[in-house]
Amino acid sequence: MSSDTELAKELGLFSALAIGAGTMIGAGIFVLPATAAAEVGPAAALAFVVAGFVALFTALSISELGTAFPKAGGGYYYINDALGPLFGSIAGWGNWLGLAFATAFYMIGFGSYAAIYLPLPSVFFLSGAQVAALAAALVFVAINYYGAKETGTVQVAIVAILIGVLAVFTVVGLFHFDASNLDPFFPAETGGYSALLPAAGLVFVTYLGFAEINTVAEEMKNPGRNLPLAVIGSLLFVIVLYGLVMLVVMGIDGYETVVEHDEQAVARLAEVILGGAGLALLTFGGLLATASSANASILASSRINFAMGRDRIISDWINEVHPKFATPYRSIVLTGALILLFILYGSVETLAKAGSVLHLIVYGLLNLALIVYRETDVARYDPDFTVPLYPVVPILGSVLSFALIFAMAPIEIVLSVLFVVFGAIWYALYARKHAESTSLVGEAIAPDAPAAADGAGAYRVVVPVANPETQGDLLRLAAASARAHAEVEGGEQATDDGDDEGGSVLPELVAVNVIEVPQQTSLEQKVHFEEERIERQRELLEGAREAAEGMDVAFRTRAMVGRNPGQAILSVVEEEGADQVVLGWRGFRQRREHVFGSTIDPILRDAPCDVTLVRLEDRAIGRLVALAGPGPHAPVAARRAAEFASIDGTTPALLNVQPEPTEDADPEFDPTERGLATIEHVAETAGLDPDEYESEVLIADDVEGAILDAVDAYDTVCVGVSETSAVRRILFGSIAKRVSRESDANVAMIRGPYESHRTIREAIAERLLR
Known part of the structure; x- marks a missing residue:
C-alpha cells in the first residue's frame, strides 16, 4: 500500500449505530422466538437478555481494541495480532464460517416469511422456505458481487422501519398481554432452570451485529468516541428491544402456541392482535430484517477474508478485486457457495447454534487478546477508550462466552472442539508456513492521516x-x-x-x-x-x-x-x-x-x-461580473469576483437589475439610485474598496432576461446560490440556475459559510434528517 494514501473517515456515529443495530435486528427476533420457547418456555424472553448480557462484556472489550486499532477484520485482527497466527487461524475461520452459518439462517428465515403469502413449492428434499432462501441468497450474493453503491446507504432507513414495526407490535401487544401465560416461567417439560443457558446460547446469534461495527472502524470519524458509543449503544438498545418484544410474544398466548407457529410465530401473533394488517406488517418487517442482516453479513465476511489474506492465514488469491466492479469477487462467490450449502443441509436451529458457537469461540479469544495487550504493555497500544473494572470485564467476557458453549448440548460442544482442532491443523499445514510466527508485531497497514500543516492564521x-x-x-x-x-x-x-x-x-x-x-x-x-x-x-x-x-x-x-x-x-x-x-x-x-x-x-x-x-468553459478569466442582488451570498460572490479578476489584472463589474417602476410608484423613486445603493451595500459587506469594482445598473421589465443578456458581455460570471438551505431545492427557479444553464461564460456558483444562510431551526432540522 502506498505510504501516502489515506483511508477516508466517512462514517458518523448514527451510521455506525445503524450498522450495529441493523445487523442485530434481523432474523433472530423474527424467526427464533418459537425455537427458543421450545428450549426454555416463557423464559425465552430472559434467554435473550442473558445472551445480550454475555455479549456486553465482549462489546466493552472490542470497543477498547477498536479505538486502539481501527482495522478491517475486527475481532480476527486483534486475536491474530495479540495471540499469534495459531489463534488467528481459529478466529478467522470462526468469524468467516460463523457469518456464513448466520447468513444461511437469515435466508431460511426470509424464506419462512415469504411462504406466508407466496405459494412456494417443495423441490426434491427442499421445503418451500429453503427454495426461497436459495433464490434470495443468490440475489444478495449477486448484489455484493456487482457492488451496488446503495447497499450501505439504505441501512439507516431499514433500521428505522424495523424499529417502527417492532414498536407497533410491542405497544399493541401490551394491551393483549396476559401475565398468566408466563406461568410457569421455567416449565418442567423444557428442563426448568437448566434450560436457560442453552437457550441463551441458541439466541446469541441475534447479537452478532455489535462486533460487525469494528469491521468498518477504519472508516469511522472520531473512532475514539464514536466506536464505543456505537458498539455499546446499539447492543444496549437491542437488548432492551428484544426483551420487551419477547415478553409480549410470550404474554399474548401460551408458549405452546408460540412453538406451534414455528418460524412465523411473531407474524402470526401480530395477526391475532392486529388482524390481517398486523400479519402484513410483521411479514414485511421479517422479510426486511432477514434481508438486511444477510446483506450486512455477506459484506462483512469479505472484509474478514481480506484481513486473513493480508496476514497470510489464507491465500491472498481469494481477495482479488474485480477489474470492473472493484469488489472482492472471489471471496464473495466462495462465501456465497458456503451459504447455499448450509441452506441445503441446515435447519433454523442447527444454523443458529452453529453461528452462535463459532462466534462465542471468537469472542472468548478476543477478551483474552485484550488482556494480552494490556499486560504486555506494547508501546503502540494506546486506546482512546478503556474498559471499566479491568481485568474483571475481559475475564468475565471470556469465561461467560466459553460457558455458553459448554452449557449447550453435547453435539454443539463436540463440534466446537472439532472446529478448534480444524483451526490448529490449518495453522500447522498452511498458516505456519506463510504467516508471521510471532504475535504483537507489525505496524498497522494504513498510515495515520497527515496532520494539517502548522500555520495558525x-x-x-x-x-x-x-x-x-x-x-x-x-x-x-x-x-x-x-x-x-x-x-x-x-x-x-x-x-x-x-x-x-x-x-x-x-x-x-x-x-x-x-x-x-x-x-x-x-x-x-x-x-x-x-x-x-x-x-x-x-x-x-x-x-x-x-x-x-x-x-x-x-x-x-x-x-x-x-x-x-x-x-x-x-x-x-x-x-x-x-x-x-x-x-x-x-x-x-x-x-x-x-x-x-x-x-x-x-x-x-x-x-x-x-x-x-x-x-470553466474557457481558460481565460477575462472580464468578470458578479450579480449584486439581495441574496445572502451576493457579497461572497462579489469578493470572489475581485479575487479572480486579479489573475488577468481586470476590474470586475457588480451588476444589479431593477424592475421598471409601476404606474403607482412614487414619482421621486429612482430605481437607478436603489440599484447603486444595493451594489454599494454588497461591496461594503464584501470588503471591497470603490476602486476595486465597477457598478452597472439596468432597468428592465424582465429582470431575469436582462441579467441573462447582460452577462453575455462578460467572460466569467460569479453568482451566489439561492437562499434555500435544502440541497434539493438550491437554485430551483432562481436566476442563478438560469445563468448557469444558459450562459456560455465561465460560471462560479458561490455559497458562504453556514452562518450566512442557515437559521438555528434549519440547522437542527437538517441534522435530524441526515
Whole structure:
C-alpha cells in the first residue's frame, strides 16, 4: 500500500449505530422466538437478555481494541495480532464460517416469511422456505458481487422501519398481554432452570451485529468516541428491544402456541392482535430484517477474508478485486457457495447454534487478546477508550462466552472442539508456513492521516482534483483567492518561510483526490490490489503540485480512498479547518436525486466554510461580473469576483437589475439610485474598496432576461446560490440556475459559510434528517 494514501473517515456515529443495530435486528427476533420457547418456555424472553448480557462484556472489550486499532477484520485482527497466527487461524475461520452459518439462517428465515403469502413449492428434499432462501441468497450474493453503491446507504432507513414495526407490535401487544401465560416461567417439560443457558446460547446469534461495527472502524470519524458509543449503544438498545418484544410474544398466548407457529410465530401473533394488517406488517418487517442482516453479513465476511489474506492465514488469491466492479469477487462467490450449502443441509436451529458457537469461540479469544495487550504493555497500544473494572470485564467476557458453549448440548460442544482442532491443523499445514510466527508485531497497514500543516492564521483552500486537464485552472483560481485573503488579513504578502514583517503566513492550497471503493471492499483491500490506480492518483497529484509552482502559496496533497467521494472530501475540509473549498463542476445533472452530483451535494450542504463551484468553459478569466442582488451570498460572490479578476489584472463589474417602476410608484423613486445603493451595500459587506469594482445598473421589465443578456458581455460570471438551505431545492427557479444553464461564460456558483444562510431551526432540522 502506498505510504501516502489515506483511508477516508466517512462514517458518523448514527451510521455506525445503524450498522450495529441493523445487523442485530434481523432474523433472530423474527424467526427464533418459537425455537427458543421450545428450549426454555416463557423464559425465552430472559434467554435473550442473558445472551445480550454475555455479549456486553465482549462489546466493552472490542470497543477498547477498536479505538486502539481501527482495522478491517475486527475481532480476527486483534486475536491474530495479540495471540499469534495459531489463534488467528481459529478466529478467522470462526468469524468467516460463523457469518456464513448466520447468513444461511437469515435466508431460511426470509424464506419462512415469504411462504406466508407466496405459494412456494417443495423441490426434491427442499421445503418451500429453503427454495426461497436459495433464490434470495443468490440475489444478495449477486448484489455484493456487482457492488451496488446503495447497499450501505439504505441501512439507516431499514433500521428505522424495523424499529417502527417492532414498536407497533410491542405497544399493541401490551394491551393483549396476559401475565398468566408466563406461568410457569421455567416449565418442567423444557428442563426448568437448566434450560436457560442453552437457550441463551441458541439466541446469541441475534447479537452478532455489535462486533460487525469494528469491521468498518477504519472508516469511522472520531473512532475514539464514536466506536464505543456505537458498539455499546446499539447492543444496549437491542437488548432492551428484544426483551420487551419477547415478553409480549410470550404474554399474548401460551408458549405452546408460540412453538406451534414455528418460524412465523411473531407474524402470526401480530395477526391475532392486529388482524390481517398486523400479519402484513410483521411479514414485511421479517422479510426486511432477514434481508438486511444477510446483506450486512455477506459484506462483512469479505472484509474478514481480506484481513486473513493480508496476514497470510489464507491465500491472498481469494481477495482479488474485480477489474470492473472493484469488489472482492472471489471471496464473495466462495462465501456465497458456503451459504447455499448450509441452506441445503441446515435447519433454523442447527444454523443458529452453529453461528452462535463459532462466534462465542471468537469472542472468548478476543477478551483474552485484550488482556494480552494490556499486560504486555506494547508501546503502540494506546486506546482512546478503556474498559471499566479491568481485568474483571475481559475475564468475565471470556469465561461467560466459553460457558455458553459448554452449557449447550453435547453435539454443539463436540463440534466446537472439532472446529478448534480444524483451526490448529490449518495453522500447522498452511498458516505456519506463510504467516508471521510471532504475535504483537507489525505496524498497522494504513498510515495515520497527515496532520494539517502548522500555520495558525493561514488562509487554507481545499481543492478536489480529478481531471488533469482542468486541475491547473482550479488551482489558479484557488490560489488567487487565497492570496487575496492573506494580503487582507496579514497586511503583507508572506514569504515561503512563513513569516515576514507583516506577521502573516503563506496561504495554503490542499489538493485532494479520492479513489471510490464499493461497500463490499475493504478500503485497505482496494489500495492493496489497485496499485495501478494508486499510481495514476499519485501522478495526478504530482501534476497538481507542478501546476501550483509559482503561485506564491504553500501546497500539499492528500490521496484518499473512500466509499463516498463527497463525504471523503468533506472530512478533509473539516480536518484541515479550511476557509474555502473550490470544486470543478461539469453542469447540472439529469438525475433528480442530485442537484450538482452525488460528490458535490454533501459538500455544498455541509461544508462549514465558503464553497466555490466552478464551471470553466474557457481558460481565460477575462472580464468578470458578479450579480449584486439581495441574496445572502451576493457579497461572497462579489469578493470572489475581485479575487479572480486579479489573475488577468481586470476590474470586475457588480451588476444589479431593477424592475421598471409601476404606474403607482412614487414619482421621486429612482430605481437607478436603489440599484447603486444595493451594489454599494454588497461591496461594503464584501470588503471591497470603490476602486476595486465597477457598478452597472439596468432597468428592465424582465429582470431575469436582462441579467441573462447582460452577462453575455462578460467572460466569467460569479453568482451566489439561492437562499434555500435544502440541497434539493438550491437554485430551483432562481436566476442563478438560469445563468448557469444558459450562459456560455465561465460560471462560479458561490455559497458562504453556514452562518450566512442557515437559521438555528434549519440547522437542527437538517441534522435530524441526515
